[in-house]
Amino acid sequence: MASGTIEPCSCDTFVALPPATIGSQIVFGKNSDRPSDEVQEIVYFPAASHKPGEKLECTYIEIEQAAKTYAVVLSRPSWLWGAEMGANEHGVCIGNEAVWGRAEVCDNEALLGMDLLRLGLERANTAENALIVMVDLLEKYGQGGNCMESDMVFTYHNSFLIADRKEAWVLETSGKYWAAEKVEEGVRNISNQLSITTKIDREHPEMRDYAKSKGWWDGEKEFDFAAIYSYVNTARMTTSRSRYCEGYKLLNKHKGNITSERMMEILRDKESGINMEGGFMTTGSMVSILPQESSLPCIHFFTGTPDPDRSVFKPFIFVPNITQLLKTSSPTFGHDDPVKKKPRFLTKPDRRHELYKQHERAAMVIETSTEKGKEIIEQIRKLEEEKIRKMESILQNGYLDVNQAVNLFSQCVEEEINAYA
Numbered sequence: 001m002a003s004g005t006i007e008p009c010s011c012d013t014f015v016a017l018p019p020a021t022i023g024s025q026i027v028f029g030k031n032s033d034r035p036s037d038e039v040q041e042i043v044y045f046p047a048a049s050h051k052p053g054e055k056l057e058c059t060y061i062e063i064e065q066a067a068k069t070y071a072v073v074l075s076r077p078s079w080l081w082g083a084e085m086g087a088n089e090h091g092v093c094i095g096n097e098a099v100w101g102r103a104e105v106c107d108n109e110a111l112l113g114m115d116l117l118r119l120g121l122e123r124a125n126t127a128e129n130a131l132i133v134m135v136d137l138l139e140k141y142g143q144g145g146n147c148m149e150s151d152m153v154f155t156y157h158n159s160f161l162i163a164d165r166k167e168a169w170v171l172e173t174s175g176k177y178w179a180a181e182k183v184e185e186g187v188r189n190i191s192n193q194l195s196i197t198t199k200i201d202r203e204h205p206e207m208r209d210y211a212k213s214k215g216w217w218d219g220e221k222e223f224d225f226a227a228i229y230s231y232v233n234t235a236r237m238t239t240s241r242s243r244y245c246e247g248y249k250l251l252n253k254h255k256g257n258i259t260s261e262r263m264m265e266i267l268r269d270k271e272s273g274i275n276m277e278g279g280f281m282t283t284g285s286m287v288s289i290l291p292q293e294s295s296l297p298c299i300h301f302f303t304g305t306p307d308p309d310r311s312v313f314k315p316f317i318f319v320p321n322i323t324q325l326l327k328t329s330s331p332t333f334g335h336d337d338p339v340k341k342k343p344r345f346l347t348k349p350d351r352r353h354e355l356y357k358q359h360e361r362a363a364m365v366i367e368t369s370t371e372k373g374k375e376i377i378e379q380i381r382k383l384e385e386e387k388i389r390k391m392e393s394i395l396q397n398g399y400l401d402v403n404q405a406v407n408l409f410s411q412c413v414e415e416e417i418n419a420y421a
Contacts (some may be wrong), residue, residue: 013095082114101230108143113158
């Protein structure tokens with residue numbers, strides 16, 4: 001379990017596949033719930049080739065670099081190497097969750113779950129391949145280390161929802177052990193609890209033997225991963241008041257009519273706790289449209305700011321020569337970064353990017369000035385609706401102006417900043 005006074009808080013990740021969606025597309029969404037003062041940045045890294053023997057510095061440890069990495073767009077806590085959520089040029093999307101269970105969480109520094117997420121995106125061209133990459137790296141390097149920019153230790157196991165144009169996979173871990181479930185239609189969500197029960201499509205080869213050795217499973221009853229590796233009552237998983245259950249109900253409420261806008265609506269839902277408030281809050285959100293027709297572009301929307309109800313989902317499309325996302329990228333501190341020094345986290349630098357600063361000022365106006373606040377909300381909603389309509393037109397007409405797509409996200413950021421002025 002996490003140490004200190006931190007309560008187990010996490011995120012919510014969703015996927016909807018035909019026939020749950022409108023049209024032949026998969027819709028992916030995630031809220032990243034993190035400490036309320038943590039800055040989440042939106043960053044882009046182009047595809048690259050790497051020399052044999054090259055090393056890669058992740059958040060805490062160094063690993064072997066792959067020969068080739070794909071272009072990725074990431075929404076990540078600005079102090080670390082990995083990411084909470086993101087997509088790559090092949091239409092693979094991944095979101096991760098903190099989960100706890102019977103197995104102790106490792107405090108030793110290894111790969112963070114967020115590092116595994118980025119590595120999956122950089123090294124895999126399908127959801128299934130991302131799963132393979134991630135579990136291979138988990139086996140080789142392990143998972144562990146502080147998941148918060150603080151001297152208070154916050155550690156957890158990880159679950160992941162991985163999607164592409166064709167299918168989705170849920171990957172849930174407990175230390176080095178894991179189970180995976182393939183999702184080919186309908187809806188699926190994950191939250192901060194294990195959720196794979198008896199439908200296990202892939203697994204760690206020693207997962208069942210380990211559970212037997214710990215006395216968690218007698219070797220005779222049907223193997224229920226969530227029930228055996230955690231304390232979840234899987235019979236009540238979809239009827240309790242947990243956030244997992246609330247997310248499940250919201251997805252099923254809209255089943256058959258899910259679009260990107262509907263997914264944004266789910267992510268903005270405060271009554272369910274999906275849009276989290278408090279010491280841990282929703283610090284960034286993402287929605288992706290993954291058309292099953294390969295000639296159509298995948299479209300990824302990111303906020304890069306806290307509280308999706310007061311943020312703009314801005315579109316991003318992978319094309320060559322994308323303009324760097326300067327106004328959603330946090331300042332860097334190189335070897336002087338407190339994350340890189342030991343002991344770690346003795347100080348906390350100002351990591352706010354330009355959009356975050358402007359959004360922060362606007363949030364204060366929204367809270368203190370009824371008229372001006374209402375005007376800002378109306379302006380950013382209008383901006384978001386305009387961008388959504390343009391993206392729908394691209395998908396309907398099958399035509400993408402590559403020259404405009406190069407600046408698509410950055411231009412929308414500028415327009416959002418102007419709305420806050």
